[in-house]
Amino acid sequence: METRDVISLISRIREKVNRFIIQEMVKQGVDGIGTSHGDIIYALLHKHRLTMAELSTKIHKDKSTVTALVDKLVRLGLVMKERDKEDTRYVFVALTDKGRELETVFEAISAQMLEQFYRNVSEQEKEALLSILKKINNNF
Template identity: 55%
Template structure:
């Protein structure tokens, strides 16, 4: 096994997880959003109000990409935007009541996928996997 095999496998895992996420969201009646939208909604579930820059940092996307993703979520009425009253360059994003309704569904989907992801993997193996993936991430 060489580095390309590992990169290919990680890419395939990410692709499978993303497909599963989309399938599960559709099963729960959530349509029209991609996994990147889910990243934003997930971030807002943990911090109720974030700037575009904070969201970009948390989900690892550039601000222009986040802006486009947020605009779609605004159109779908999952999030709302508001300008800072003292510095109008700063835009805050918050979940709407419709967006808040997704939290229990996303929690359930997340648990189902993590249960499948870690099936047959011991706690010790999870720790080793996490440590190794963090080491690879730090190396890059």
């Protein structure tokens, strides 16, 4: 493998991680949502409610994509949308009770994924990997 193959390798790792997450969600009875939906739920588990614009920024997706993702989560009963009472231009998204119930599932899957991801990788290698990836990310 040549150094120029690193982008392809990163892409394959991303695909494998996403597949792992989806498979684990199905095993846990969470079916019909993808990893981008999971990003929204995860963001809302850490902040009570967010505007569509905040969600867009948090999960690094454009607003139209976030709208489609949120609408599906609304149909599944995992999140709800509500307009700001003072400024109706703002739409807030929050988890429903059904959505909040996914927290333990998401935490367990996250722990399993990280264990698999970092298997046979030392702490020093983890730190070096993170440092290098941050530099590359900042290059763009």
